[in-house]
Amino acid sequence: MTPAARVQASIDLLDDILAGSAVEKALTGWARRSRFAGSKDRAAVRDHVFQALRCRRSYACLGGSETGRGIMIGALRAAGTDLGSVFTGEGYAPAPLTPDETGTVQAPLNGGQSLDLPDWLLPLFNVSLGGNAEQTALALRERAPVMLRANLRKTAVDQVLSKLAEDGIVAEPDPIAKTALRVVEGERRIASSSAYLDGFVELQDGSSQAAVETLTIPAGARILDYCAGGGGKVLAMAGLHEARWFAHDALPQRMKDLPERATRAGVSVTLLETADLEAQDSFDLVLCDVPCSGSGTWRRSPDAKWRFTPDRLKELQNLQSDILHKAAGLVASGGVLAYSTCSVLIEENEGQIADFAGQTPGWAVRYQKRWPVSEAGDGFFVALLSRV
Numbered sequence: 001m002t003p004a005a006r007v008q009a010s011i012d013l014l015d016d017i018l019a020g021s022a023v024e025k026a027l028t029g030w031a032r033r034s035r036f037a038g039s040k041d042r043a044a045v046r047d048h049v050f051q052a053l054r055c056r057r058s059y060a061c062l063g064g065s066e067t068g069r070g071i072m073i074g075a076l077r078a079a080g081t082d083l084g085s086v087f088t089g090e091g092y093a094p095a096p097l098t099p100d101e102t103g104t105v106q107a108p109l110n111g112g113q114s115l116d117l118p119d120w121l122l123p124l125f126n127v128s129l130g131g132n133a134e135q136t137a138l139a140l141r142e143r144a145p146v147m148l149r150a151n152l153r154k155t156a157v158d159q160v161l162s163k164l165a166e167d168g169i170v171a172e173p174d175p176i177a178k179t180a181l182r183v184v185e186g187e188r189r190i191a192s193s194s195a196y197l198d199g200f201v202e203l204q205d206g207s208s209q210a211a212v213e214t215l216t217i218p219a220g221a222r223i224l225d226y227c228a229g230g231g232g233k234v235l236a237m238a239g240l241h242e243a244r245w246f247a248h249d250a251l252p253q254r255m256k257d258l259p260e261r262a263t264r265a266g267v268s269v270t271l272l273e274t275a276d277l278e279a280q281d282s283f284d285l286v287l288c289d290v291p292c293s294g295s296g297t298w299r300r301s302p303d304a305k306w307r308f309t310p311d312r313l314k315e316l317q318n319l320q321s322d323i324l325h326k327a328a329g330l331v332a333s334g335g336v337l338a339y340s341t342c343s344v345l346i347e348e349n350e351g352q353i354a355d356f357a358g359q360t361p362g363w364a365v366r367y368q369k370r371w372p373v374s375e376a377g378d379g380f381f382v383a384l385l386s387r388v
């Protein structure tokens with residue numbers, strides 16, 4: 001595909017996504033229908049689409065309309081590309097610019113436009129992040145780093161790096177966590193590398209790894225990952241400690257890959273359905289990695305930023321509170337209740353913990369920490385509460 005044909009494909013995909021299609025589904029469907037597209041074309045189109053979604057609002061302003069075409073015109077303008085060389089109408093290139101498109105005169109962008117945030121979120125970012133609000137919004141306009149977690153249960157970091165290098169993957173340790181590796185080269189080879197298939201590494205953001213490092217886990221303790229999903233957190237804990245591992249999710253099918261991942265990692269994890277929990281002895285630590293806005297990860301799933309609403313925030317707050325109260329009942333006397341989100345919003349983080357501690361006698365907040373959206377990690381929050 002020519003660079004211009006990739007732009008046209010991205011325009012069509014963005015139109016599908018703006019009409020409501022899920023991003024990954026739209027990309028997979030396009031790749032299936034487009035046998036002519038090689039792996040470099042697919043990667044380039046994916047990059048165009050993701051970057052356009054991260055900066056959807058500012059690019060639409062620069063391009064003169066909130067359509068796939070307007071957004072891609074804005075993206076190319078922002079990158080300083082000569083639009084005439086792309087919008088030629090030749091072959092599979094987009095049609096030439098109309099006089100309106102050529103002449104789009106740009107008024108200065110307002111706050112929400114230049115920060116690529118919906119207006120309703122601006123005050124929430126300001127309250128939650130204070131002086132870091134703008135920096136955080138701007139960081140969410142950039143591509144996320146590719147981070148791996150070294151499974152120290154299998155071997156030491158330097159050996160993991162050598163194993164990755166055998167498969168042409170260059171990575172380097174990142175100080176955000178002792179298990180964190182930043183991938184510098186070869187990210188597309190990770191899923192087929194022997195380091196990955198043999199359980200020496202998992203894809204995991206740096207902040208999640210750092211948060212797991214804050215947990216104190218005594219040998220032999222009973223640990224429950226209450227919102228386990230694919231098991232990222234329980235596997236990260238098990239990479240560092242010897243304990244008895246349990247995983248639960250309200251939607252057990254979300255845990256379907258966990259047994260295979262655990263086997264690869266050399267760990268044994270007992271899966272529990274909600275009905276099994278009552279018959280279980282209590283746990284020394286229950287981690288609630290709750291469903292959240294994902295606002296700390298919007299550079300990875302940028303469409304979520306535009307689909308998020310005040311009603312959805314309320315719904316999530318209620319769910320988070322409900323999960324905290326239910327999980328608290330599973331913690332042994334003297335045990336720890338851990339709560340985490342990949343959100344940057346106070347409403348889902350400190351606010352949620354303050355409400356829980358205020359409403360629930362017998363619990364004290366021992367520790368809270370936020371990680372900013374950075375070059376090594378997504379926005380992340382962890383709180384530890386203990387029974388008093």
Ligand SMILES: C[S@@+](CC[C@H](N)C(=O)[O-])C[C@H]1O[C@@H](n2cnc3c(N)ncnc32)[C@H](O)[C@@H]1O
Nearest residue numbers: 227228229230231232233250251254289290291
């Ligand atoms: C943020 S994801 C977990 C990600 C996972 N811990 C990881 O690191 O890969 C939140 C999970 O909570 C689950 N969930 C939603 N409501 C729940 C509830 N009431 N009780 C327990 N889990 C719930 C969702 O199905 C989802 O898998």
